[in-house]
Amino acid sequence: MQTYSKSFEVTWxxxxxxxxxxHSVYNDYAAQTRVGLFSDFDLSLTEIxxxxxxxxxxxxxxxxxxEIHLLETITVTCALRSMRRDGSRWSFLHEILKEGEEGxxxxxxxxxxxxxxxxxxxxxxxPKVGEVMDRFPRTSDxxxxxxK
Numbered sequence: 105m106q107t108y109s110k111s112f113e114v115t116w117x118x119x120x121x122x123x124x125x126x127h128s129v130y131n132d133y134a135a136q137t138r139v140g141l142f143s144d145f146d147l148s149l150t151e152i153x154x155x156x157x158x159x160x161x162x163x164x165x166x167x168x169x170x171e172i173h174l175l176e177t178i179t180v181t182c183a184l185r186s187m188r189r190d191g192s193r194w195s196f197l198h199e200i201l202k203e204g205e206e207g208x209x210x211x212x213x214x215x216x217x218x219x220x221x222x223x224x225x226x227x228x229x230x231p232k233v234g235e236v237m238d239r240f241p242r243t244s245d246x247x248x249x250x251x252k
Contacts, residue, residue: 106241107181108144110137111203114176125172131164134198134213137180147236153222157230160220170202170210177203178210183241185214188249191234192227193218197243 112133120126138159139149152158172178179201187194198213221228 107183107199108137108141108241109179109181110140111177111179112136114172114174114178116174119174123173127166127168130166130168130200130211130213133178133180133200134182134196134215137182137198138196138215141182141240142236145236145239147230147233152219152230152233155230156222157219157228158222159217160227161215161217163214163216165214167212168210169212170208172200172202172210179203179207183243184237184246185243186247186249187234187237188251189234189238190229190251191219191237192229193249194237195249 114125114129118125118129142149142152149159181197181199181201183197185195185197193216195214195216198211198215199209200211200213201207202210218227219230219233220226
């Protein structure tokens with residue numbers, strides 16, 4: 105499987121009363137990694153917004169496997185699981201790995217979404233997004249989604 109990744113140091117603001125990373129922060133780091141992926145492939149969310157679109161999520165599923173603690177460094181991977189050929193719908197797989205423990209997987213996230221036209225408030229296709237996303241790293245079981 106090819107992946108894109110970003111590393112982060114876990115901060116005090118990420119902690120919950122049980123002294124491990126809050127559940128919602130896993131999703132925040134995955135989202136930040138997706139933002140980086142689009143930017144690094146020359147289609148930033150700022151540009152997508154300028155074109156009149158924004159990402160919308162249909163599903164966000166997180167499987168928690170290990171605790172993550174304050175000041176640990178984590179690596180968040182990102183790869184396409186599936187998408188429509190025009191890039192209008194997509195699914196990403198993220199893995200959150202703990203550094204210093206041979207990359208032990210702390211969580212796995214699946215995110216399914218599409219693009220919202222910010223003017224019409226309907227789903228749409230961002231110009232050139234399919235062409236850009238076609239270059240993204242993919243999971244080994246990547247599948248093309250049907251058009252309807």
